[in-house]
Structures are given as structure tokens and as C-alpha cells.
Amino acid sequence: MIGTHWLWVGLAALVIEGVLHALEFALRDLSRSTLQQVAAARRGPQGLARVERLLSDLSGHANALALIRIPLMATVCVASIRWFAGMRGADQLQWIDLGLGALIGVALLWHFGVILGDRIAFMVGERLVFACGGPLHAWYLATRPLTILTSFWGEVVRRLAGASESVEVEQIEADLRSVVDEGESAGRIDETERDMIEAVVEFRTTTVEQIMTPRIDVEALEYTDDLEAVKIYVRNAGHSRIPVFRENLDHICGVLYAKDLLHWMTDHPDDAFVLSEILRDPLFVPETKTVRELLAELLAKKVHIAMAADEYGGTSGIVTIEDMIEEIVGEIEDEYDEEEEDRPGVDVDPEGRLAIVDARLSIRDANDELEELGLELPLSEEYDTVGGYVVTSLGRIPDGGDSLVQGTTLVTVLEADPTRVRRVRVEHANGDSASES
Template sequence: MSLALGLAAAAGAGLAAAAFFAACESAFFALSTPAGEAFAGAERPARGRVERLLARPDRLRHGIALGHLLAVVWTGAVAGYGSVWLMERGAGWPSATGVVAATAFAVLVIGEMAPRALAADRPGAWAARCASGLSAWQALLSPVIVALAAFSRAWDRAVGPGPTAEPMTSEDVRSIVAETTARTDLELGARRMITSIFSFGGTTVREVMTPRPDVVSVEVSTSWEETVRAVRSAEHSRVPVHRESLDDVVGILYAKDLLAVVHGHAGPPDDLESLLREATFIPEAKKIDDLLRAFQRDRIHLAVVVDEYGGTAGIVTLEDVLEELVGEIQDEYDREEPLVEPLADGGLRLDGRLDADDFNELVGTRIDAEGVETIGGVVARELGRIAEGGESVTVEGWTFVVEGVEGKRIVKVRAVPASPEEEPEARAEEGA
């Protein structure tokens, strides 16, 4: 009986050691993930021990692996000896096999899965708890661990590293971010900022620019008084100056240069062009991450956007680019005009400039925005003609009613969920 108790105690010690090393591995190698930030609250002595262990990752990894291997082998050997001992005393094969099976199950659950799961949940705290014992183990078997690490490096140099995992795609990273942020208390704005980083490089200037109809510009022959009024009415502190049309921009007028003249004593200049700065022209297909680098390199804040035919498509500012990352930036000069306004009847009043993809994200639709950018463009495309107030189209289960038109452009749209009768009619019109 005393031998049986001794064998049980020896197996229990092996299980405890296996659990210890499994918890150490899970905790230490999770500290590089966001969950490891909990380690920051550990006491200074424990934190110092953890940092010293992490400073030599090869030795740490081999020391933990060696300890876990020895613990599992010890536990298996004790179980094997115990099964032989039982058979020598008349126990049958079922009893001996049961001892081995129970030990294997205990090693799997107690010596592997359970401690790893517990340590992964709070890696910082568990790393601090394991640090003292692991440091002592490293010191005790230092020559063996150093030899293992050296052999591993020599092997890698001789045969090369093993097959590496395929690089993660942007979609893989998006999925990880979505899963991580869903489990945290990040605000919606912070989540959007994180996700916008991944789409930033694929966004073109055309998607963020101020379109030509909304550009405040000045003709080079405009009187001084009208020029001052135009600059004051502009939303930007830099205004394009052109000759006969906006397709012939000759320079950019800075409000600060204008202010210096207004408050100076020399009076207005005879030639407005003498105040202008050189204009920067970029294609509308340029990616905004490239544009941001160009803005930083050249120290400019505004560029004139040209289309494929060389005509002026609009202007884009540094603020437009940054808003793609951080959202709308409102200053004291911005007029608060929401792009989306909820209505009492469950509908939405939309600014015609609202991006069609943003509307899809807002209401869960999949409106095809090919060839256009905005909701106003979608409605105009579906109508197939110049829109007039009151006209409507039904797309993807939503009816869009034109509420405001300026010139040939749709500026206000009311969107309401389509009634069951409207949807078949819309599909029939599409089929025709």
C-alpha cells in the first residue's frame, strides 16, 4: 500500500510539473499580444524576473520545453511502472490498461489543456507567478538549456528554417481586428478608425475630394472687393484662381496673404497674380495614402484634382485626407449640415453627396455604385435623365425621392423603405 501511495504521489508531482511548464509557455508567449498588457500591473521584482527571462527567448523556449518533456516522461514512466506492479500482484490487463489510460487523460487535461487555458486568460499575472520557479529551473539546468539552444541554431543554419506560414492577407487582419474589437469596450469611433486604416490605401482622391460644383474659386480678372468676399465665403483658407474657366487654374490664393494686404498700408495690388502661389495638380485616380505623403513632403495643404481629360474635377485638402482616418473634423467655420438626417416616418433625408458605400453600410443594402460615387449619382443613373424634384426610383428595397436639385445636380434625397408593391414594379422596369 505504501508503494501505491508513493507511485500516486510521484505521478501527481509529474502532473504538477507538467501543468507548471504548460502554464509558463502559454503565459510568456502571450505577453506580446494585447492581452499581455495586464503584466504592467505586476510587482516590480516579479516584473524584473519576467523581463530577464523574455530577454533570452531561445533559452526560455528550450527551458520550458525541456521541463514539460521531462515532466510528461516522468509521469508516463511512473504510470508504466504502476501498471506492471499491479499485474505482478494479480491484477488483470484491464486494470493495468486503465491506469495508463487514466494517466494519459490526466496529462492531457491537467498537465496541458487546463493550465494553458488559465494562463492565456491572464498571461501577465501568470508570468509573474511562474517567474521565480522558472528562473530557478533555468539556473539548475543552464548548461543543458544552453546546449539545446546552440544545437537548435546550428540545425537551422544547416538545413534552413522550416516552412513558414503563408503571409496574412488584409482580409485576415480585418477579421482579427473585428474579432478583437468586438470583445473590447472600444467606442464606435475608435473601431471605425481602426478599420478605416485598412481601407485607407485603397481610397482614391476622387472619393474624398470637393467636387467641381462645390469649389469656391476666383477668376483672375475679378475685382478686389469681390475677391475678398469670395475668400471669406470659402470653407478653405486656400482658393483656386483661374482664367476664363476652372479648367485653367493659374495659382492658389492663400487667405493669409490676402489678410496681409487687407491690413497693410500699400493698398491692393494691381495684379492678383502677384499674390498667387503655385498650384499642385494631381489625377483623381491617385491613392490618398500617396497623396498624404506628397502633402507631407512638399508641405502643401491643397491640390487641384484633374480628370482623365485634363479638366478640373475638384480640389482636395489635407483635411479631406485626414477625415478618412479620424472622421469628420468640424471647426468654427464649418456649417453643420449632416449628410444623413433620420425622419419621423422611419425614412432618411440624405445629402446628394453622401457616399453610396456609406449608405450601404448604414442600412445594410448592396446598391451597385459602379460608375458613380454618391447617392445623388445613383439616383441620376437609375433615372437615366436630368432629375426633377419629386421624381423617385426604387433600388435594393429603398425608394429614393428627389427633394432638391441645383442646376443639373441632385442635392437632397429622401429615402424610405419601399412598400411590397413598389419592389416588383422596380424589378419589372429593370427587366424591361
């Protein structure tokens, strides 16, 4: 009779533990959009309000559930031990009761609590969270002092371990990349989609300096240009927004919009043209600003172009919304863009032995192309482009024919002028030590 009593106690605790495990698993791995859709379909605004309470602190609600699950798991194990002892007819617990009874309890928890709970969470997780949202939030509030204490000790352990606050974000990014790789291997994601997802993940840390058109390649008008010079420039450049400077590019005083020029030309005689009257104020941003922050600023201010300023206040380049979009979807070309052969790129030898690389190309983009040759250029915060890598490594602006070896990669300068490197050849080196010639 006692054994049967413990059997029912254990089964009840096991069922409740399985449901709570599914609920906790769903909280830690739910789809926010699906949960909101479920809430809106069933309860409308009231349901959405309940969901928002849960979404405000998902980990806190999950921790609150753990406070119930721990004693439930202990109850299952104790009930298994007592039931096994009762089945043997033992008046007192023996070591065999403790060992086999606990083993039975753990096996039941694993199969019916963990495995079945995970399946429930996977199939109906969002609906389960919504259905239990009211009691769950009430329990969360009741146990708030304990969960705050748990969070406090977790923070203490994190600080003692020396882990940074960005570890969780980095782990999320790593998990996302892992899911993308699995999706590509299974054929559910193609290479283009993978590259776009990778670019979105990196968007958070990409800076203006990494994507801007550098100062040396910036095309601009001078403040004193007359109407004829401006029309010729706009027609030849093919840009809809053009920076205008006084004396030099460090003194950009405005931005000319091609449509503003057209509007002015339809309403005024040519001899009344004054360039300064149709300029718009330029937007200056630090070159260290992240692309994500800049995109939000451009959208808020409803502008499409910004001037990147270095730490000394000089103009280091320009960046447009198109540049930012291209970081995700790749190059966007129209009839006014340069021909493909004029764009920075990598020409791979048909035999796969070497590659000719435009020195303006970023290290990351170059490595994407060099990967198929088994070659790689080192990344560093000191430079962004292939040319920057060569100049930094040699400590000077090289001449044509100069070379350097990094690991098993040999880089030879093919073309350079007094101010920068233009083209390099990248191939496998014969030696393993770094050298310069």
C-alpha cells in the same frame, strides 16, 4: 519508486510548459507600449534594445517557443502514463494505462498549462517577456533555420488555400471592431468614441475621392481677378486658402492664402496688385490616393490643401486636412461654415416611415441615418454618393419624380437639374423586384 520518478519528471515538465505557454501567449497578445515602459524603467536604453529585438519578429519568437513546448507536452503525457502504470504496480503498459494516463496528462496540461498560463500572461505578460527576453532571443537565433522552414510551409499552405496577404490585416480590423462592440455593450465606450475608432480603422482604405469637395462645389478665383474682386470673394467665402484657375478648374495655377493677401495689402499700394505674385504652388494628387498617404504627404510638405486629379488630368475636386480630420471626429464647424440646414444630411419623417436625403451625401453616411428605419442603400465601387447611386442605377440623369426599387427600398427623385440629382426620398417598397419609372 519508478512511479515517483515519473511523477517528478511530469511535474517539472508541466511547470516549464505552463511558463512557456504564458510566454508565448504574451508574445502574441502583448502591449508594445507597456513592454517598452517596463524595459525603460528597468534597464534604460539597454532594455529598450532588448525589447526591439523581440518586437522585430514577435511571431518568429513565438514559433521558436513552440519547438520546446511540443516535446514538453509529450513528456507530461508520457510521464502521466508511466506514473499511472507504476501506481497500479503493472510491469507492462496496458490499454487502461494509456487511456487514463493520457487523460490525466491532458487534464493537467489544460488546467495548469493553458488556464494558469493564460492568467499569468494576462497579469504579468510584459514583465515575463522582458525577464525572459535574453534567453528567448538566443533560442530564437539557434532555431532560426527551423522557424524559417515553418514559415515557408505556412506560406505554401496560404497560397494553396487562396488566402490573400491582406487576410491578417482584415482579421485584426475585425477583432478590433469586435472589441469596440463589446466595450460599447459593457458601457466602457460611448457611441461617439465607437464612431471615432471605426473611422480610424477605415482610414487606411478611404480614398481622396470619397472625402473631397467635388468639382461642381469647388469655390475658386480666376487668375485675372483684380484686388477688389479678390477681397470681396475672400470676405464672402470665408476660406483661408482658395484655388486660383486659368480659363476653368482643369487649369488650377495656384492657391491664394488669405494671410498672404493681408501681408501684401499692408506693404503695397492697391494699384500694384497682381494676383499671380502672391500665389503658392498647388499640390496635385490622384483621386485614388488613400487619405492616410495624403495626410502623410501634406504634413511632410507643410501644406493644408490639395487638388484631386482624375485619370485624364482634370480637376475632380479639392481636399483639405480639415476634411481628413472630419472623417474621424465628425463635422468641424466655425462661424464661416454653412448653416446646418444647408449641409448634406438626412431628414427622417417623425413617424419613421421615410427619409429625405440630400443626394450629395455619401452612401455610408446615408446608411448610418437610414439604419434606424430599417433601410439601406447598396454600396459599390462605381459610385460614392446617393446621387451617384441613382444615376448609375438608372443609367441616366433622372427627372423629378423618377424612382427605382432595390430590394425592399424605394428611392424617388424629388429634385434634380440637368447635371445632377439634388434630393431623394427613401422609403420601404411594396414590392421586392427592382423597377424604374
